[in-house]
Amino acid sequence: MLKGMKQSKGRMNPKEEGESSKIGDLFGNLVPVWYNEHGRLSSEWLSICEEERNQTTRLLESVADLRNLQRAYKQVKANKGSSGVDKQDIKSFGLWFKIHYEDLQVELQNETYTPNLVKGISIPKPTGGTRELGIPTVKDRVVQQAINQVLQPYYDPKFSEYSYGFRANRNAHQALRQSCEYIAAKKTHIVDIDLAKFFDEVNHSRLMWLLGTRIGDKRLLRLIGKTLKTGILKGDIETERTKGTPQGSPLSPLLSNIVLDELDQELSRRGLSYARYADDVKIFVSSQASAERVMSSITRYIEEKMLLKVNVEKSGIRRAPDTTFLGYRFLYGGKLGLSDSSEKRLKEKLKQLTQRNRSVSFEQLIGEVKQTVEGWLHYFHLAQMKKKMAKIEGWLRRRLKCFRLKQCKRAIGIFRFLHKLGVEKTLSWRTALSGKGWWRLSNSPAIAIGMNNAWFSEQGFYSLTANYKALFCKPL
Numbered sequence: 272m273l274k275g276m277k278q279s280k281g282r283m284n285p286k287e288e289g290e291s292s293k294i295g296d297l298f299g300n301l302v303p304v305w306y307n308e309h310g311r312l313s314s315e316w317l318s319i320c321e322e323e324r325n326q327t328t329r330l331l332e333s334v335a336d337l338r339n340l341q342r343a344y345k346q347v348k349a350n351k352g353s354s355g356v357d358k359q360d361i362k363s364f365g366l367w368f369k370i371h372y373e374d375l376q377v378e379l380q381n382e383t384y385t386p387n388l389v390k391g392i393s394i395p396k397p398t399g400g401t402r403e404l405g406i407p408t409v410k411d412r413v414v415q416q417a418i419n420q421v422l423q424p425y426y427d428p429k430f431s432e433y434s435y436g437f438r439a440n441r442n443a444h445q446a447l448r449q450s451c452e453y454i455a456a457k458k459t460h461i462v463d464i465d466l467a468k469f470f471d472e473v474n475h476s477r478l479m480w481l482l483g484t485r486i487g488d489k490r491l492l493r494l495i496g497k498t499l500k501t502g503i504l505k506g507d508i509e510t511e512r513t514k515g516t517p518q519g520s521p522l523s524p525l526l527s528n529i530v531l532d533e534l535d536q537e538l539s540r541r542g543l544s545y546a547r548y549a550d551d552v553k554i555f556v557s558s559q560a561s562a563e564r565v566m567s568s569i570t571r572y573i574e575e576k577m578l579l580k581v582n583v584e585k586s587g588i589r590r591a592p593d594t595t596f597l598g599y600r601f602l603y604g605g606k607l608g609l610s611d612s613s614e615k616r617l618k619e620k621l622k623q624l625t626q627r628n629r630s631v632s633f634e635q636l637i638g639e640v641k642q643t644v645e646g647w648l649h650y651f652h653l654a655q656m657k658k659k660m661a662k663i664e665g666w667l668r669r670r671l672k673c674f675r676l677k678q679c680k681r682a683i684g685i686f687r688f689l690h691k692l693g694v695e696k697t698l699s700w701r702t703a704l705s706g707k708g709w710w711r712l713s714n715s716p717a718i719a720i721g722m723n724n725a726w727f728s729e730q731g732f733y734s735l736t737a738n739y740k741a742l743f744c745k746p747l
Contacts, residue, residue, distance in 0.1 A: 305533065305536050305537065305540075320484045320485055323485045323486075323487070324484075324485065324486065324487035325487060326487070327425070327485065327486050327487045327488055328487040328488050329488060330421055330422075330486065330488040330491045331379065331380065331488050331490045331491045331494070332380070333421045334379060334414075334417050334418050334421050334491065334494075335375075335376045335379040335380050335417075337372060337376065339417050339420055339421065340368075340372060340375065340376070340413065340417050342417075342420060343413045343414070343416035343417040343419075343420060344364075344365065344368060344413050344416075346416050346420075346521075347361065347409065347412045347413050347416055347521070348361050348365070350521075352406065352412070352519075353406060354406075354408070354409060355387060355388075355389070355390050355406050355407050355408030355409065355411065355412075356387055356388045356389070356390045356408060356504050357387055357408045357410075359408060359409055359410070360409065361409050364409040364410060364413070368413075375410075375414075379414070379494070382490055382493065382494070384414065384494065384497075385497065386407065386408075386411045386414070386497055386498055386501045387407070387408045387410070387411055387501070388501060388502050388503065388504040388509065389405040389406065389407050389411075389501055389502070389503045389504065389512075389517050389519075389520075390405070390406040390407075390503075390504055390505075391403060391404070391405055391406075391503040391504060391505035391510070391517075392404050392406065392505070402518065403471065403517075403518070404517065404518050404519040405503055405517025405518065405519045405520060406519045407501075407517075407519070407520055411498075411501075412520070412521055414494075414498075415498060415520055415521045415522040416521040416522075418491070418494070418495065418498075418522055419521050419522050419525050422486075422525060423439075423525055426485075426525065426528070426529060427439065429532075430528060430532050430535070431532065431535035431536065431539060431547075433449065433535065433538075433539075433545055433546055433547060434528060434531070434532070434535055434547050434548075435449075435546065435547065435548045436524075436528070436547070436548040436549035436551075437524035437525065437527065437528055437549060438528070443548055443597045443650075444653060446546045446547075446548045446596070446597065447596065447597060447599055447607060447653060449546045450546045450553060450555070450596060450601065451601075451605040451606065451607065452605060453544045453546075453555035453605075454555065454591050454601055454603070454604070454605045455604060455605025456544075456605075457557060458544055458555035458556055458557050459555075459557075459590055459591045459603065460555070460556050460557065460558060460559055460561065460562040460588060460589075460590065461553055461554065461555055461556075461562070461588070461589050461590070461591060461594045461601070462553070462554035462555075462556065462562050462565050462566050462569065462588055463552075463553060463585075463586055463587055463588070463589055463594060464552040464553075464554065464569065464570075464573070464581060464586050465551075465581065465582040465585035465586045466550045466552075466573070466579055466580065466581060466582065467579075467580040467581065467582035468580070469527070469550040469579065470515055470516055470517070470518050470523060470527065470550075471514070471515040472514060472515060472579055472580055473514060473515050473516050473526070473527070473530055473579070474514055474577075474578040474579070475496075475499050475500070475513065475514055477530070477577065477578050478499070478516075478526060478529070478530055479492065479495070479496060479499075481529055481530065481533065482495060482529065495522075498520075498522065499512070499516065500512060500513075503517065524549075527549065527550065530577070530579075531547065531550065531552075533576075533577055534547075534552070534569075534572075534573065534577065535547060537569075537572060537576075538554065538569070543555075543556070543565065544556070546596075548596075548597060551596065551597070553594070553596055554569070559588065562588040563588065566586075566587075566588055570586075591603055595610040595612070598610055598612070598613040598650070598651065599613070599651070599653065599654055600654075602655070606655055607653050607654045607655065608654050608655055608656065609651060609654040609656045609659060613651060614659065614663070617643075617644075617647055617663070618663065618666075620643055621640065621643065621644075621667055621670070622670075624636065624639050624640055624643065625640070625667070625670040625671060625673075625674055627673055627674050627677045627709060629674075633671075633674065633675050633678060633730070634730070634731075636671070636674060637671070637730050637731050637732060638731070640667070640671070640732075640733065641731065641732070641733035644667075644733055644735055645733050645738070648735060648738055648739060648742065649742070652739060652742035652743055653743075655743075656739070657736075657739070657740075657743075660735045660736050660739045661736050663735060664734065664735040664736050667735070668727060668732075669710075669713050669714065670713075671727075671732075672713035672718055672722050673709040673710055673712075673713045675688075675722070676688075676709055676712060676713060676718070677709055682703040682704050683703070685699075685702065685703040686699045686700055686702075686703040688721075689702060689703070689717050689718075689721045692720075692721030692722065692726065693720070693721060694717045694720050694721045698716070698717045698720075699717060701717075702715050702716075702717040702718070
């Protein structure tokens with residue numbers, strides 16, 4: 272199997288756009304351009320593809336290998352997930368696999384394996400609307416994961432260094448750091464490309480052609496083709512699938528990167544500065560005129576060459592402070608801020624957790640809140656938001672005070688709770704008998720004395736301000 276070639280870090284001069292890169296050997300540092308200045312596949316690219324196909328004629332054996340299937344099952348089990356249309360869960364499939372693994376191997380090698388229908392479900396999107404998910408059966412997920420494990424190491428090294436989604440040792444923070452470097456270099460005009468329902472719009476013929484350029488094993492290609500064409504069962508309605516890759520399939524992330532790698536190579540060929548995370552593409556240029564030219568030409572390329580659709584309403588040309596990426600907001604000078612939507616979603620989640628009518632212990636609630644804010648902060652700590660963190664933490668502490676006070680139920684309970692915390696007896700009684708609502712009561716002097724920061728620390732409270740300070744000190 273061929274080793275991947277890394278993208279050249281050097282940027283082309285705009286005058287050099289359209290010129291082919293000088294090709295090195297298969298283990299060199301340059302990737303040949305896909306298309307020449309005439310819009311035809313370059314001879315260098317075709318030559319490399321031919322060599323790759325000659326070395327990938329026996330991939331199905333690797334897919335059907337017992338160790339590969341066992342590893343795939345362990346990964347599917349670790350990912351959990353619900354059962355498919357056959358209602359077989361992960362545990363029962365594991366028992367079946369121990370006995371019938373040879374049958375599965377024979378099915379794959381003899382090309383008699385047929386995927387089941389995909390269970391279709393709709394889940395709400397954080398930004399509104401719904402997202403359509405497709406849940407294959409456990410058996411199909413294992414097979415797709417097995418395919419992914421064979422193809423991922425082969426494809427991943429060949430992907431662009433500016434592609435960050437669904438790849439090992441790459442993450443959203445790296446995409447954000449790269450974007451900040453562009454902005455710090457005065458590339459503050461951003462071409463924001465939104466692909467309309469990307470996973471639902473992937474053209475099967477185009478995808479199979481892309482796979483066929485590098486994979487020489489026709490049997491594996493036919494297996495992937497079967498997987499793509501599997502129908503969707505939503506309720507009692509079966510729908511044929513003529514395009515798209517269902518979100519929920521272990522193979523979909525890799526296939527999406529294979530499709531969008533064509534866009535990456537075109538952007539690199541033109542010498543453009545960009546960062547891509549899954550189907551979220553940001554292109555950074557220095558002027559409004561350049562941004563308009565890039566927006567027009569790239570949109571045309573995506574729709575005419577790649578047979579995908581650009582969401583005109585959500586796409587556009589924006590300045591750095593008006594652009595959000597992966598939950599962050601860009602600031603001038605190559606810095607990051609927190610997007611309004613990310614802050615809103617955090618507060619909505621915390622509101623749900625701290626509802627005063629929840630029948631959970633305060634200790635359990637503190638644990639749930641910690642789990643939520645700790646994970647959130649580890650992702651968003653790159654943002655400059657010291658004041659926001661202080662404000663959110665103050666609001667959160669007050670909601671937790673309300674929750675704990677309500678657990679006291681009656682005035683005598685509130686008195687005993689406050690007095691136990693060291694609040695003077697008269698002040699405790701005055702507070703307990705005040706008749707204030709829970710929210711007003713939580714802001715009383717007695718509550719500030721008894722339920723202070725030291726008390727919260729004893730309860731295991733995760734401080735946003737303290738932990739943000741520690742995390743933010745790490746270099747961007």
